[in-house]
Amino acid sequence: EIVMTQSPATLSVSPGERVTLSCRASQSISSNLAWYQQKPGQAPRLLIYGASTRSTGVPVRFSGSGSGTEFTLTVSSLQSEDFAVYYCQQYNNWPRGPTFGQGTKVEIK
Amino acid sequence: EVQLLESGGGLVQPGGSLRLSCRASGFIFSNYAMTWVRQAPGKGLEWVSGINDFGDTTYYADSVKGRFTISRDQSKNTLYLQMNSLRAEDTALYYCAVWYKWFDPWGQGTLVTVSS
Numbered sequence: 188e189i190v191m192t193q194s195p196a197t198l199s200v201s202p203g204e205r206v207t208l209s210c211r212a213s214q215s216i217s218s219n220l221a222w223y224q225q226k227p228g229q230a231p232r233l234l235i236y237g238a239s240t241r242s243t244g245v246p247v248r249f250s251g252s253g254s255g256t257e258f259t260l261t262v263s264s265l266q267s268e269d270f271a272v273y274y275c276q277q278y279n280n281w282p283r284g285p286t287f288g289q290g291t292k293v294e295i296k
Numbered sequence: 297e298v299q300l301l302e303s304g305g306g307l308v309q310p311g312g313s314l315r316l317s318c319r320a321s322g323f324i325f326s327n328y329a330m331t332w333v334r335q336a337p338g339k340g341l342e343w344v345s346g347i348n349d350f351g352d353t354t355y356y357a358d359s360v361k362g363r364f365t366i367s368r369d370q371s372k373n374t375l376y377l378q379m380n381s382l383r384a385e386d387t388a389l390y391y392c393a394v395w396y397k398w399f400d401p402w403g404q405g406t407l408v409t410v411s412s
Binding site for chain 1: 398
């Protein structure tokens with residue numbers, strides 16, 4: 188099983204700041220990575236797939252990068268509606284064994 | 297508008313069974329693979345099971361293999377998850393989602409609680 192590790196577990200930031208979230212895979216997954224945002228009481232929402240392609244309707248302040256084992260989700264200027272938990276997910280062995288990271292909570296500083 | 301509406305969750309005793317449903321609308325259901333993902337209270341996301349567009353190929357996480365069965369009824373635009381031999385650790389909010397290689401979109405989930 189491919190293990191996904193996200194860091195940090197929690198990030199305290201102020202609105203307007205630039206935020207960088209990390210996701211590491213236990214083995215190379217090429218660019219087979221997605222990012223999701225989950226707000227309290229809501230289902231996850233797809234932000235990024237293919238490591239760097241924004242999903243329909245996702246604001247341009249969200250960007251993804253990386254390949255192999257190291258990936259990053261960047262929010263260029265954090266808005267109030269962006270405070271949430273973010274998960275990465277690998278699909279390198281699709282359709283078998285997709286796995287998620289444990290999540291990074293972005294909270295208000 | 298794409299909509300996924302889960303139902304069938306509830307309280308069940310350990311060892312019991314439950315069948316979840318996910319009614320799809322707003323898209324051609326039979327053209328897409330579908331999946332179940334769960335989230336234990338206060339925890340992260342765990343992929344549970346998936347099924348291809350035709351409904352003839354299924355996939356399971358090791359944690360549920362042999363206990364859960366995924367299926368779909370194309371005529372009813374509905375995805376199912378039959379859960380048997382339920383354990384306390386199966387307690388979670390169960391989401392259905394359209395399964396490309398990523399998951400999009402997701403339903404709002406149905407809560408399964410396994411407790412005596």
